[in-house]
Amino acid sequence: MNVTLEIRPRKQFRAFIETEKRWSCLVVHRRGGKTYSSLQKLLLRALSHKRPGPPPRYAYIAPTQAQAKDIAWGYLKAFTWQIPGVVPNESELKLTFPDGMTIRLYSGENYERMRGLYFDGVVLDEYGLHPAKTFSEVIGPTLVDRGGSALFLGTPNGKNQFYDIARHAKKAEAAGDKDWFFREYKAS
Numbered sequence: 001m002n003v004t005l006e007i008r009p010r011k012q013f014r015a016f017i018e019t020e021k022r023w024s025c026l027v028v029h030r031r032g033g034k035t036y037s038s039l040q041k042l043l044l045r046a047l048s049h050k051r052p053g054p055p056p057r058y059a060y061i062a063p064t065q066a067q068a069k070d071i072a073w074g075y076l077k078a079f080t081w082q083i084p085g086v087v088p089n090e091s092e093l094k095l096t097f098p099d100g101m102t103i104r105l106y107s108g109e110n111y112e113r114m115r116g117l118y119f120d121g122v123v124l125d126e127y128g129l130h131p132a133k134t135f136s137e138v139i140g141p142t143l144v145d146r147g148g149s150a151l152f153l154g155t156p157n158g159k160n161q162f163y164d165i166a167r168h169a170k171k172a173e174a175a176g177d178k179d180w181f182f183r184e185y186k187a188s
Contacts, residue, residue: 043076045058124152
């Protein structure tokens, strides 16, 4: 699909938008712009994706379905309304592009629903509020076949799976791991 997409990220998110690393983790304070930037990144990846086979499939996953709709759906529709042929499906919270590619909103509380699907990329927003096994048991395997990417984002919320993935990502990037991107933006 040949589309010109104008993305104007906050300056602190520019490196994140530009990275092509497979795994990303953003630890960002409340109202810091993490969801907005992650949706821009998801859309950019989806529109520039080139691979043979079935149409690419992307997902934004919030802790609950209501959060996914309230937080992300309006942004995604606003980002894509001028792209010819994009069809929003309100009941499924899904955008379908002319080439068959989809971006759909899901919830971590119902992560089993994604078992057996494939994804080319996912955003796990407020990952610390998802059930602990969301990624390891269901989402991770959905990315394997197509070499999909994942973005873990959230705000600090105790020692949980987001804390663990953030520590891992920070160490991996510091060690020069070519697959990991990590940034932490504190309110201070």
